[in-house]
Amino acid sequence: MKNNLPIAFLLIFLSCNFYAQNKEIVPYKPSKSEILERYRQASKLDEAVKNKVFKTRVNAHWQKDGNTFWYCNILKDSVREYILADASKGVKSKLFEELKLKKALSEITGKTLPQKSLVIDSLNYDAKANSIALKYDKSYFEVSLSDYSIKKITALAKDLKKYSGFNNQWARWESFRTDTISPNKKWLAFIKDNNVFVKPVSGGEAVQFTKDGTKEKPYGSLAWSPDSKYIVGYHITPIVDLPVHYVLTSVANTTRGQLRSNPYKQPGDPFTTYEMFLFHVENQKVSKVNTPVIDFFDAPELHWRNGDAGYFTYEKVDRGHQRFRIFEVNTQTAETRSIVDEKAKTFIYESRLFTHYLKKSNEVVMTSEKDGWRHLYLVDGLNGKENQITKGEWVVRSVDSIDENKREIWFSASGMNAGEDPYYIHNYRISFDGKKLIGLTQAKGNHNVAFSPNKQYYLDSYSEPNIPTIIELHRTLDGKKIMDIEKSDASDYLATGMSLPEPFHAKGRDGITDIWGIICRPANFDPNKKYPVIESIYAGPQDSFVPKNFMDRYTTEMQSLAQLGFIVVQIDGMGTANRSKAFHDVCWKNLKDAGFEDRILWIKALAKKYQYVDDSRVGLYGTSAGGQNALGGLLFHPEFYKAGVAACGCHDNRVDKQWWNEQWMGYPVDKHYEEQSNVTNASKLSGDLLLIVGEADENVPPESTYRVADALIKSGKTFEFLPVPGMGHSDGGPYGRLKKRDFFVKHLLGVDPPDRNSNELNQ
Known part of the structure; x- marks a missing residue:
């Protein structure tokens, strides 16, 4: 009998362990009284956590x-x-x-x-x-x-010293005047009766350079050469953008709705065009520059060659965002050549295209993704020779400053540090030849650097979503830390019972790439129950969106919503920015994709790790492009997403603004625009939907949402619709957020939300 005791204890232990591992986790389904109490406690917690975190930033x-x-x-x-x-x-x-x-x-x-x-x-x-x-x-x-x-x-003295500062970008499009004095102050160039004239400032008769300018096709946008010998101008074919309209239904002191209109360029709409001309002041010669008509964006900024005003360069982005060129113009011959000619099979992200012209050396520092990652290049403006400055499987995020004398670049980047969230930003300095790379921010975390005016020191503030901010003072020369300045104090916040967001990553659709996000849990949740998941979604390709800083303001609503009994998550799937070019290219002519394959795998991986995550009850909400994504999840992935709240969505990319949609969906406007439209696919709706729109939205025309509603009605679909009088581009404001909470409580938790008409919450 004694010999059998160890075996008996082992069997008991194994059976208990088996039971513990296979214990059924029941879905969280609160009663009406319990959900009312959750609403009350969530409201109290929202108030309790205000102003509970200290020392999060230093304004030096x-x-x-x-x-x-x-x-x-x-x-x-x-x-x-x-x-x-x-x-x-x-x-x-x-x-x-x-x-x-x-x-x-x-x-x-x-x-x-x-x-x-x-x-x-x-x-x-x-x-x-x-x-x-x-x-x-x-x-x-x-x-x-x-x-x-x-x-x-009598007053405080003003600091009149001008600091050079650190610039993130330089403009590429000029605002030209129709009358302008030459650099040597001797000549005045001006437009009269739609034509170009020049006259001496000291007095005398004006010389007319052109005669074919008309009201329909005037000359304009004049700019002088540095030596005052030439004027660059354009024969312009103006385009007046057609308007979009909306009606304000609840204007005070009137019984009538008020019609509002504003010019709005939609995908496919024409642009004003510019034909470039050179006007020679000395011999009054007019030369049409042998260069393509500028038919996308405005007249470009001109960069004159240092020491030789006989040449200037300008930039041209072709419509469709697949070609970028830097042209050089010879003012003597009016001939051109390409200094840079970059083409892409998908898109060139024009808004992130950085160029800086070095005046002393006639070189250009610019960014390109030609090797698959956003990096810095140095281009010789005289011969077009190009050298890559930064290299590697990481992304240059911004350029802070360029020192032409020291031939150094100060920049931020993400993805360089192994074993770290690839979105975390760090700061660096590098020489023009790609050598002497110095990391200024060594600690793990997302960094924000603020330099002293003389650039000898910098304050480094860094944190993670679940790790408080640390602020240090460093020496710029070598990045050495001088002293600790502050550390955020979150003890009072955590004392309320509120948990911090947790970063989480899982493999994407290719089985290789890590997809990153965060999760927010209810305070004092029961790990023996399975909670529905709500995804806060924004898959706009212009950036990445998951918060990376401690106590980021964008997590506030997520954490508040979680208190009602949800696991709330946010994810950056493929098709968003700040990773490799291939990662970003998923969005090309494919906004319908929205990274859903990666998002679904991420949530399933989360549910596999945490048994209290119920991936059979998943909802999502979003605003603007996120509104498009929220409805898209229900239309294109109904097997996974069961309920969605879509606020002021750009549901049809033909209806939304030109500049944003053509960047990702391409030009011309082809069949794929229609095929991916939420309006076109509205008949596929099978989940629960709440549409929200502000009637005064000037960002995304309200008819984008109304067209979806119309298509749903014609398809006989059931949905909820909340138009908000007088509201612009938003998630519906406080009332819209309240309705969103109620919607998810009803459709994911299966409980009727509070009856506010009977003041049920206060009973």
């Missing part, structure tokens, strides 16, 4: 010495503390003694200051004089910090 006020800055922390109960940091010494301290400053202010104003923390409207600090000048209670004062002597002043 750098001083003239270039080494010191001050900032203000707002703490619990609105208590403020003013901090002085000395970068050269690596120390920080209180900017002033608050009790002594209060006493000084009280004496000079003759007023008793309140006991609460001192709130200063604006403040200047003078490190050299060890004094502060401040505005308090509509008056201005100067205070010596050595003895807190105080005097009244």
Whole structure:
């Protein structure tokens, strides 16, 4: 008998373990009273978590010495503390003694200051004089910090020093005038009766350069060469965009609806065209430049060759976004040649196309995705020779600054750090030849860098969705950390019971690529019950959208919605930006795809990892392009998505704005536009749908949603429809968000939402 005891205990252990692993997890289906209580608790929690996280950012006020800055922390109960940091010494301290400053202010104003923390409207600090000048209670004062002597002043001094700053992009399209004075101030070029004239500024008769300009086809958009010898202008065929209309139904002080109209270019609509001409001032010669007509976007910015005004370059993006060129024009011959000629089988993302012209060296720094990733290139503007500056399976996100003298580029990128979310942004410096790459942000996380005006120091703020923000001061020369500045305090927030979002990744449709997202759970949820899933969706190809920062404002609604008894998620599927070109190309002429295959696999992987995730009850909601996606999920993947809320969706890409839709759906407007339209496919609806639209939407015409409603009605489909009087492009505002919550409670939890007409929540 003794010998059998170990075996018996082993059998008991194995049977218990088997039971634990195979215990049935029941779907979460609350009673009406329970859901009412959830609404009440969710409302209380929404209020309880406000202003519960501190020290999330530092707004540094750098001083003239270039080494010191001050900032203000707002703490619990609105208590403020003013901090002085000395970068050269690596120390920080209180900017002033608050009790002594209060006493000084009280004496000079003759007023008793309140006991609460001192709130200063604006403040200047003078490190050299060890004094502060401040505005308090509509008056201005100067205070010596050595003895807190105080005097009244008339105003705060303005800092007139202009800092170069770090620019993210340079414009490519000019705003030209119809009259302009030459750089040498001797000539005035102007348009009169639709034609080009030039006359001496000192007086004299004007010379008419053109005679064929008409009202229907005028000349215009004039620009001088730096040596004042040439004028570049255009023979223009103007196009007036047709209007879209909407009616305001509830305007005060009238019993009539008010018609509103605004010009709106839709896919396929024509553009104003520009034929480029050269006007030679000395011999009054007119030359038509041998270059294609500019029939997409406006007249381009001109870049004149340094040291030789006989040449200039300009950029041209072909309609359809599949070709980008930099042309060089010879002003003597009016002939052109291509310095850059880039073509793509899918699309060139024009809005992210960065170019910067180096004036001293006649070179161009530009971005390209020609090797499959967005990288920096250096192009010789004289011979077109091209050298790649950055390389690798990672993405240049932005260019902060270019130092032509040191031949260095300061930029941000994502995906370079192994074992980290590939969307996390880090900052770098690199030389023009692709060498001397220096990482300025080493710690894991999503980084935001703010440089001092003299660029000798920078504040590095970094965090993750579930890890509080850390703010450090670094030296720019080598990236060395000087000192810790602040760390976010979320203890009061977590004390409410609210959980933080959890990052999660799973393989996409190719079985190789990681798809990233976040999940939000209800506070104090029961892991022995299965909760429905709601996806907050926005699959617009112009960016990636899953929050990467701690306490990102975009997670607020997700976390609030989760409190009603849902697992709320957000995912970046294929077809969105900031990964490889191939990842992004999925969207090409294919907005219907919306990364759904990746999203569905991600949610299924989540349900496999966490048994409390119920992937048999999945809903989704979105606004604008997200509204298009939310309805698209129901139409094209009804086997997975059961309920959706679509707000102000661009449901038919032929109805929405030209610039956004042609970038992804291409030009000309072909059959694929119709085939992928939610309007065309409305008869496929099998799930539960709530449509929301603001009647005053000037972004996506309201008829986009109304056309879907019309198609659903004609197909005999059942759906809910919420038009919001007077509202523009939005998710429906507070009332729309309330209706969205009620909709998911009813259709995913199977419980009637609160009857607000009977004030049920307050009973």
